[in-house]
Amino acid sequence: MAMKTPKSLETLVVDGFIDEVIHPLxxxxxxxxxxxxxxxxxxxxKVYKEANKRxxxxxxxxxxxxxxxxxxxxxxxxxKSQYGRKQQEDVWQTAEVxxxxxxxxxxxxxPQPYNFVEGVLLMExxxxxxxxxxxxxxxxELTSEQxxxxxxxxxxxVVRMLCAGMxxxxxxxxxxxxxxxxxxxxxxxxxxxxxxxxxxxxxLERDVRNLARYFGQFAPELLKTRYCKEIWKHYQSxxxxxxxxxxxxxxxxxxxxNVKGIIREIKDARDEAIRRKYEQxx
Numbered sequence: 001m002a003m004k005t006p007k008s009l010e011t012l013v014v015d016g017f018i019d020e021v022i023h024p025l026x027x028x029x030x031x032x033x034x035x036x037x038x039x040x041x042x043x044x045x046k047v048y049k050e051a052n053k054r055x056x057x058x059x060x061x062x063x064x065x066x067x068x069x070x071x072x073x074x075x076x077x078x079x080k081s082q083y084g085r086k087q088q089e090d091v092w093q094t095a096e097v098x099x100x101x102x103x104x105x106x107x108x109x110x111p112q113p114y115n116f117v118e119g120v121l122l123m124e125x126x127x128x129x130x131x132x133x134x135x136x137x138x139x140x141e142l143t144s145e146q147x148x149x150x151x152x153x154x155x156x157x158v159v160r161m162l163c164a165g166m167x168x169x170x171x172x173x174x175x176x177x178x179x180x181x182x183x184x185x186x187x188x189x190x191x192x193x194x195x196x197x198x199x200x201x202x203x204l205e206r207d208v209r210n211l212a213r214y215f216g217q218f219a220p221e222l223l224k225t226r227y228c229k230e231i232w233k234h235y236q237s238x239x240x241x242x243x244x245x246x247x248x249x250x251x252x253x254x255x256x257x258n259v260k261g262i263i264r265e266i267k268d269a270r271d272e273a274i275r276r277k278y279e280q281x282x
């Protein structure tokens with residue numbers, strides 16, 4: 001039996017984008033997600049929460065470098081007028097839609113987007129082998145072998161995302177689903193443009209660290225890996241490719257400064273200068 005249509009989805013039902021709302025799937029800090037029937041297929045509808053009802057308070061960090069449609073929009077967002085706040089919401093919501101299309105095209109395992117209407121994103125429902133909604137990574141108990149395999153797959157996805165110019169920015173076991181083929185990355189409204197955001201390296205490091213921390217519970221050797229600095233070095237030098245072979249090791253070539261030696265050299269130079277001055281005056 002179909003559930004009563006939530007108010008947030010009524011317009012999409014009336015306009016024919018959704019045939020039927022089947023049941024709620026989850027409600028998080030950013031959005032509520034429903035399982036729906038759309039164009040004869042079971043999909044999911046992600047309804048973004050209004051800014052004052054969201055639990056995510058660090059938007060400025062993620063929005064740096066995001067392009068807006070025109071100068072009027074940019075000015076309004078800067079002034080934080082009512083129109084500006086509305087535009088900021090639009091930019092925030094469409095960021096996930098844009099990221100999904102861009103990453104799907106790049107071969108990253110993300111849900112296929114189908115439509116974005118009235119603040120609602122219609123996209124593929126990721127399912128397990130029985131057709132039920134796929135579990136989140138956080139709900140699974142893994143063997144050491146599975147942890148190493150999934151970690152390796154997700155590091156490759158992080159690389160593939162960065163090759164497409166993007167960093168997830170909030171990657172963790174809570175926004176990765178696992179279907180029969182492995183991990184699928186979800187929840188991308190905070191995805192950042194790696195070349196336009198000054199916090200990109202820090203966000204990449206946090207994403208990679210989160211993966212090592214989680215999978216390290218099942219395979220402790222992963223806690224010692226240093227993929228982030230290795231990936232970022234290749235990215236900065238323009239040598240990062242989706243099929244790059246990574247080692248998980250990184251050696252910082254900058255040697256520790258020999259402070260005592262430097263002080264001794266300064267003292268020797270000063271003593272030499274004093275000695276010469278003394279010789280010149282006598």
